[in-house]
Each structure stands twice: as structure tokens, then as C-alpha cells.
Amino acid sequence: MAKIIVVTSGKGGVGKTTTSAAISSGLAMRGHKTAVIDFDIGLRNLDLIMNCERRVVYDFVNVINGEATLKQALIKDKRCEQLYILPASQTRDKDALTKEGVERVLNELIEHGFEYIICDSPAGIEHGAFMALYFADTAIVVSNPEVSSVRDSDRILGILQSKSRRAEQGLTVKEYLLVTRYNPGRVESGDMLGVDDVQEILSTTLLGVIPDSESVLKASNQGLPIIHDKESDAGQAYADAVARLLGEEVDHRFLSVESKGFFQRLFRRSA
Amino acid sequence: MLSANRRGINPESSFGKANRRLIGNVFFMSVDSCVAMDQPSSAPSFRLKGGLFPLTLIELANGDLQRLRTDLTLKVAEAPSFFQQAPAVLSLELFEDDAQALDLQAIQQLCLEFGLIIVALRGADEALQATAKELNLAILANSRTKPVVALEPSAEKEPSAQEEPSAAKEPSTQEQSSAAQGSSDDSEESVTDDLFSPVGAPALETGQPATDSTGAARSAPVPTKVITTPVRSGQQIYAAGGDLIVLAPVSAGAELLADGNIHVYGPLRGRALAGVNGNTEARVFCQSLEAELISIAGYFRVNEDLRDKHWKKSVQASLTDETLNIEPLR
Numbered sequence: 001m002a003k004i005i006v007v008t009s010g011k012g013g014v015g016k017t018t019t020s021a022a023i024s025s026g027l028a029m030r031g032h033k034t035a036v037i038d039f040d041i042g043l044r045n046l047d048l049i050m051n052c053e054r055r056v057v058y059d060f061v062n063v064i065n066g067e068a069t070l071k072q073a074l075i076k077d078k079r080c081e082q083l084y085i086l087p088a089s090q091t092r093d094k095d096a097l098t099k100e101g102v103e104r105v106l107n108e109l110i111e112h113g114f115e116y117i118i119c120d121s122p123a124g125i126e127h128g129a130f131m132a133l134y135f136a137d138t139a140i141v142v143s144n145p146e147v148s149s150v151r152d153s154d155r156i157l158g159i160l161q162s163k164s165r166r167a168e169q170g171l172t173v174k175e176y177l178l179v180t181r182y183n184p185g186r187v188e189s190g191d192m193l194g195v196d197d198v199q200e201i202l203s204t205t206l207l208g209v210i211p212d213s214e215s216v217l218k219a220s221n222q223g224l225p226i227i228h229d230k231e232s233d234a235g236q237a238y239a240d241a242v243a244r245l246l247g248e249e250v251d252h253r254f255l256s257v258e259s260k261g262f263f264q265r266l267f268r269r270s271a
Numbered sequence: 272m273l274s275a276n277r278r279g280i281n282p283e284s285s286f287g288k289a290n291r292r293l294i295g296n297v298f299f300m301s302v303d304s305c306v307a308m309d310q311p312s313s314a315p316s317f318r319l320k321g322g323l324f325p326l327t328l329i330e331l332a333n334g335d336l337q338r339l340r341t342d343l344t345l346k347v348a349e350a351p352s353f354f355q356q357a358p359a360v361l362s363l364e365l366f367e368d369d370a371q372a373l374d375l376q377a378i379q380q381l382c383l384e385f386g387l388i389i390v391a392l393r394g395a396d397e398a399l400q401a402t403a404k405e406l407n408l409a410i411l412a413n414s415r416t417k418p419v420v421a422l423e424p425s426a427e428k429e430p431s432a433q434e435e436p437s438a439a440k441e442p443s444t445q446e447q448s449s450a451a452q453g454s455s456d457d458s459e460e461s462v463t464d465d466l467f468s469p470v471g472a473p474a475l476e477t478g479q480p481a482t483d484s485t486g487a488a489r490s491a492p493v494p495t496k497v498i499t500t501p502v503r504s505g506q507q508i509y510a511a512g513g514d515l516i517v518l519a520p521v522s523a524g525a526e527l528l529a530d531g532n533i534h535v536y537g538p539l540r541g542r543a544l545a546g547v548n549g550n551t552e553a554r555v556f557c558q559s560l561e562a563e564l565i566s567i568a569g570y571f572r573v574n575e576d577l578r579d580k581h582w583k584k585s586v587q588a589s590l591t592d593e594t595l596n597i598e599p600l601r
Binding site for chain 2: 172
């Protein structure tokens with residue numbers, strides 16, 4: 001049974017595309033045949049993060065319009081055997097997405113034996129975001145630990161449970177919360193919302209907490225999904241999140257300030 | 272932002288819509304916020320307030336002006352004082368003839384002769400709406416069900432018909448607000464200065480006796496609406512005719528509306544408006560008061576005024592003498 005997972009947030013810049021790239025890579029690394037679709041028509045980004053921008057010929061909108069077959073448009077990831085990317089069109093706008101067209105593409109992917117289909121949603125709650133979440137049966141809501149992001153996440157959760165296809169059928173969408181850019185130090189000093197506060201407001205299942213890390217930016221610029229960086233906190237946290245998505249019980253990590261040794265502190269101060 | 276919040280409600284908010292109901296009479300509700308609140312030194316040139324007014328509804332059955340004149344003469348003879356400068360809404364929902372042939376201006380003039388001022392038009396098609404605009408009449412949305420006793424709220428998209436009719440009765444709301452202001456210890460912007468209540472003349476509904484402000488008697492009991500999942504920001508839940516029970520958190524930016532009571536078994540962070548059809552007996556109960564706004568029958572308190580000793584406590588809100596009281600639940 002294929003799973004359609006939307007990665008959404010309402011607010012922009014919280015790490016939806018980074019998360020889509022990491023989660024889809026993580027699922028593929030664990031041997032699941034996975035497709036990741038960029039729904040951000042006109043603001044194509046996923047191909048950069050996945051380092052396949054030089055191999056884009058056809059895109060999602062071409063497939064919807066019947067100008068290319070799905071097979072022609074899908075780009076095979078170079079790092080993961082089981083991962084395919086369906087890039088967004090850069091020259092069109094969100095209106096190019098139709099419910100029928102998106103449904104046809106999703107069904108075709110399922111027929112091709114994809115186990116997981118990750119929909120990378122654009123920001124906002126307009127047509128593009130709506131198309132990305134409409135067919136989802138699971139949602140990963142990405143939120144930063146700050147009030148406006150949390151409120152937007154709350155809004156998108158409401159839309160998921162009232163406007164999606166499953167909601168129309170009287171079913172619920174499985175919802176997960178992923179807190180990104182988490183800085184335990186700033187939480188302790190009171191500058192940032194704690195993960196407990198975020199969860200208290202959103203009252204939903206916590207999939208993971210991704211620590212704020214310079215390695216994320218570095219990996220993005222290199223076109224390497226952060227989950228491949230097994231040394232970094234963020235990469236490990238994403239790997240944990242993928243494990244939880246697959247039903248494993250993994251303790252949450254990186255929630256508190258790591259105690260630094262005396263020399264490390266000394267070194268840091270002088271640096 | 273904050274000050275605008277406490278003084279009134281965004282006109283787009285459903286608050287106004289929900290209150291703009293039809294129960295025997297047509298009630299008007301206009302809600303808006305105060306202007307120029309950022310400069311406390313210079314007083315704003317005006318302020319907008321909400322009002323809920325009974326209006327006479329004239330349900331026209333046909334376009335025969337001669338018969339209308341005869342019938343109006345008879346009606347006015349019954350209660351002459353009632354027809355002095357009384358605002359009225361012309362409804363074409365029961366209109367049987369060809370509405371195209373209707374001479375709206377003639378009807379307006381005729382009504383005026385009898386002291387009835389037509390302020391708005393309801394149930395008109397597009398062509399007539401255009402004529403109504405030329406005559407400076409407001410357009411009201413059609414009632415969804417039968418026009419006389421409608422328990423459903425009127426349609427979602429209400430055209431901009433809120434302002435005009437309230438102007439005439441504005442002083443009465445003003446009076447109430449100043450009276451309420453005296454009872455509040457808050458200096459200038461008191462919690463109760465935004466009052467909406469049905470005021471004005473009794474109803475005229477084809478010669479029926481006037482109904483009271485709580486609305487018409489309901490025939491069958493309406494089942495309570497029970498919500499078990501979190502109510503998210505931007506969601507709106509309306510329990511028409513009855514109570515609303517929520518067994519989950521209500522997020523900031525969410526809105527609960529009920530004609531009856533509202534119960535929230537969880538934190539209430541959004542807005543809760545009980546008794547939206549004017550039922551002053553309605554109450555709001557919640558496990559943790561963190562609300563943006565609590566309202567009963569249009570009398571409300573906003574977040575700023577709720578952040579006192581009852582904040583984050585289990586409370587009930589009730590209305591006594593036009594004042595919204597918050598008491599702890601024990």
C-alpha cells in the first residue's frame with residue numbers, strides 16, 4: 001500500500017524542501033522505492049537540494065499536460081538506488097496544477113510500484129499548497145520554534161483535516177510535527193519556544209526535532225540531502241525521524257545543550 | 272494591532288455574520304474597529320460600533336402598486352405611530368410576479384408616504400440589485416431556509432449591507448456603552464465598551480405580535496454538536512440552534528459559535544461566541560481560559576481583558592445585566 005506524504009508548513013523558509021529531500025532520501029536508503037515531487041511550481045528548489053538540476057528535461061507540469069510521460073520526467077537519484085525526483089516547472093505557475101492531473105500522476109506512480117510519494121509543498125495556503133496536501137494520507141508539518149511559524153502550522157493542520165480528500169471522505173490525515181532549526185541553547189535562555197511549548201500548542205505527534213546546524217546550509221549548497229551527512233546532528237536527527245515514520249520507537253535527541261568540556265569551551269571562547 | 276483588537280472586531284469576521292440573523296425580525300449587526308488608535312493624544316473623528324436592530328421586513332407578494340397602497344393604508348391605520356420613520360427591508364423572496372417589471376423606485380416612494388424608509392433589499396436578482404444600488408439601497412443576502420423563521424445563519428457572503436441602517440439608532444448603543452463604562456474600573460478603553468444588543472422598535476411581521484430579543488421560539492430541540500478533534504487556527508465551528516461541546520484544544524485563531532452554550536474540555540485559545548442569536552442566558556465553559564475573545568449574545572471581552580486571575584483556569588462566562596462575568600469553576 002503506497003503512502004502519500006505531504007511535507008507542508010504554511011510558512012515559508014522553515015525547511016520544507018530540506019525535509020522533503022532528507023526524508024525521501026532516508027526512506028530510499030532504507031530500501032523503500034520513493035518518489036519526491038516538487039509542488040512549488042515556478043519556484044523550483046528541490047532539484048538544487050537533490051543536486052539534479054542539470055538533468056531536468058521534463059517536469060511535473062509537462063506530465064500533467066501530457067507533454068511528457070512520467071518515465072521521461074522522473075529523475076533517478078545518483079546516491080540512492082530507490083529514489084526518484086519529479087521536478088517542478090520553473091516557467092509556469094501554480095494554476096497549472098489541476099486536481100485531476102495531480103491525481104493521475106500520483107496513481108501512475110503507485111502503479112509503478114512506488115511505496116512512498118513525498119509531496120514537497122510550496123509555502124502558503126493557496127492553490128499550490130492545497131494541491132500538494134489534497135491527496136495526502138500522511139502529513140509532516142514542519143515548524144520552527146517561533147510563534148508565527150507555529151500558528152501557520154496550526155492553520156495548515158486545520159486545512160488538512162477539513163479540506164483534504166481524506167477529510168472529504170470522513171477520514172483523518174495522519175499528522176506529524178517536525179520541529180526544525182531548534183537551538184537548545186536559545187530555548188534555555190528563553191529566546192526560543194521549547195519543543196514542549198510547540199507540541200502543547202499544536203497537540204500532535206512529534207516526529208522529530210532537527211537541531212539548528214550550519215551543516216544544513218552547507219549540505220544544501222552542495223546539493224547533498226543532509227541525511228547523508230551522518231556526522232552532523234541534523235543528519236542524525238533526520239535519520240531518527242525516518243525511523244519513527246516507519247514505526248520504530250526512537251528516543252528524541254539533541255533537545256538539550258550538550259555539555260562541553262573545559263578545553264572545548266576555552267577553545268570556543270578564544271576562537 | 273492590540274488596541275484595534277480590543278475595540279472591535281474585524282468586519283470580515285464571522286462574528287458579525289453570525290449575529291446578523293433573521294428571527295421574526297431582521298437584525299442588523301455592524302461591527303468594526305475604531306480608527307486611529309495609534310495616536311492616543313488625538314481623538315479619532317469617529318468610531319464604529321456594533322448594533323443589533325430589529326427591522327421591519329416587507330415581504331412583497333406581487334407588484335401591484337394599487338393593492339400595496341390599499342393594504343399599507345389598512346396596516347398603518349392599525350398602528351400609526353409605528354410607521355413613523357421606521358426603517359424596513361424589502362424582501363422579494365415570496366415575490367410571485369415577474370420581478371423584472373417591478374418598479375422599485377415607486378415602491379420606495381409609496382412606502383415613504385406611509386413613513387416606512389426602505390433601507391435594504393433582499394432576494395433580488397442581479398438586475399434589480401443594480402437598480403437598488405442606484406437607489407442607494409443595501410443588498411441583503413437571501414435567507415437559506417424559509418424567510419420567516421430561519422435558524423440557519425444567513426449566507427456566508429453577506430454584501431456590504433452592515434453600515435447604513437445602524438446609523439439611525441446609534442445613540443442608543445452609545446448610551447449603553449457609556450453606562451457600562453462607568454461600571455468598569457478600566458480607564459478609557461473599558462472591556463464593556465463594545466456592546467451589541469437588540470434595541471429599537473418592536474417587530475412588525477405581517478401583524479404578528481413582537482418577539483423578544485432572544486428570538487422566536489424554536490420548535491424541535493436541536494442536537495448538541497460534539498467535536499473531538501483539535502479546532503485549528505482558521506477553522507470555524509457553528510452549532511446552529513444548540514450547544515457546542517469541544518473535547519480537544521481550541522487553537523488561537525479558531526472560532527467557536529453556538530446559539531446555545533459552549534463547552535471546551537481543553538485549553539480555549541481561540542474565540543468562543545455563545546448565544547450568537549441573542550440568547551443572553553447562554554454560557555461559555557472551558558478548562559483553561561486562554562481565549563482571544565469570549566462573547567455571549569454579542570457582549571464580549573477580548574484577550575487583554577481576560578488576562579487576570581482567571582487566566583489559564585477553569586472558568587465559566589455568563590452574562591448579568593449586560594456585563595460579561597468570568598467565574599472560576601469549583
